[in-house]
Amino acid sequence: MHSVHPLWPLGSLPFVALLLAIAVLPLVPRAAHWWHANSSKLIVALACGLATLLFMATTDSASAAWQALVHVLLGDYLPFIILLASLYVVAGGILIRGDLAATPATNTSILLVGTLLASIMGTTGASVLLIRLLLTTNQKRTRVAHTVVFFIFLVSNIGGLLLPTGDPPLFLGYLRGVPFFWTLQMWKPFLFVAGSVLAIYWCVDSWMFRHETSAARSAESVTRRRIHLAGSINLLWLGGILAAVIMLIPGRTLVGTSWTVPTFAREAVMVACAILSLLTTRREFREINRFSWGPIVEVAVLFIGIFVAMLVPLGVLQQQGSELGLSSPTGYFWTTGTLSSFLDNAPTYLVFLTTAVTQPVPSGVASIQLVDGSIVAEPLLAAVSLGAVLMGANTYIGNGPNFMVKAIAEERGIRMPTFFGYMAWAAAILLPVFIATTVVFLR
Secondary structure, eight states: SSSSSHHHHTTHHHHHHHHHHHHHHGGHHHHHHHOOOHHHHHHHHHHHHHHHHHHHHHHHHHHHEEEEHHIIIIIIIHHHHHHHHHHHHHHHHHHEEEEEEOOOHHHHHHHHHHHHHHHHHHHHHHHHHHHHHHHHHTTTTTHHHHHHHHHHTTTGGGGGGSSSTHHHHHHHHHHHOOOGGGGGHHHHHHHHHHHHHEEEEEEEHHHHHHHSSSHHHHHHHSOEEEEEEOTTHHHHHHHHHHHHHOOOOOSSBBBSSBOOOTTTTTHHHHHHHHHHHHHHOHHHHHHOOOOOOHHEEEEHHHHHHHHHHHHHHHHHHHHHHHGSSSHHHHHHHHHHHHHHSSOOOOHHHHHHHHHHHOOOOTTTOEEEOOTTSSSEEHHHHHHHHHHHHHHGGGGTTSSSSHHHHHHHHHHTTTOOOOHHHHHHHHHHHHHHHHHHHHHOOOO
């Protein structure tokens, strides 16, 4: 969209309709069975995407709509889904076996490890690696959904805050010129948020454990088999994916060489690692992990609609983001975070990073020069980063791994909260922590 069309609210209706379909259709008895099939989700996603493109073609031009479609599919969606799918395949071949006591202490420890791993191997990699261990550990407990919800909060989102490899928004910032290790400066809010949510989880799970059946408490109070790692060859392929993400940046010269990285070289390496994982991993490891293609297919079909349908609301933000009157870290944190809860947090991060660049840097305030020569004040950059990463946990669609973890849990027979039910959990647990974060770190 070259300019904001006065009918843009109409153009945003397909995106709203897709969100409502995701939220409401599983609750409607006659529609729930139909919606359960990934083919049905694809029909709805494509219909909403097509409606968005028709609006863009009508209000701008057919060529502009086509260019936007090509850009979002090749530049955004394809790299997104290849990264998620390759990590899903490779991590799905790593078998972490053990019959641990499913006590609050054990579950909290797994969440803590996953939170720390997420910044290194990405929220997707850490989520896929540890969700099956967590589910297997708790297989005899009758109350498990809350543990998966907190897993999404911590491992699929909050844990990705410390490095660009942790979450896509931070990686986009790295590509724009934010130093690789700058994000480590956010360790204080990271410890505050992660520590608070872990403490809340321990209290919630302790209450849940006390109200389990006597048979479940007895079965899950003793560790019968310690953790054993199999399929370790996949750690090599996982390292290959992470190296590709960090080093193979299209259009840039590979470090230490004169070779310019071609388009999709990064994605080709990811696909190769996934194929090698399938070829080098014993089939029984994936069978024990209950590996299936269902969860990643569900993410792929829903997000193709989300990526296309959000073109109009994102276009409006790009045109009018600087007119929102934002000037303080608090404003950037909450605006970026709120929109990242429903729009993809990576492009939302870029919109508000671009907006922050337009703000003058006060005297004495630290700043960073980006690759295009623009200057951004570090407090505003931190606020945008915190909002995009942390508040991706507010909904199932806020970050790619959220829906994937939900799908894996449901395949194991766990009844997960609905779209609105999950949002209620986020409002009750996360919003007070985010308000406290604002008071302590973003004044």
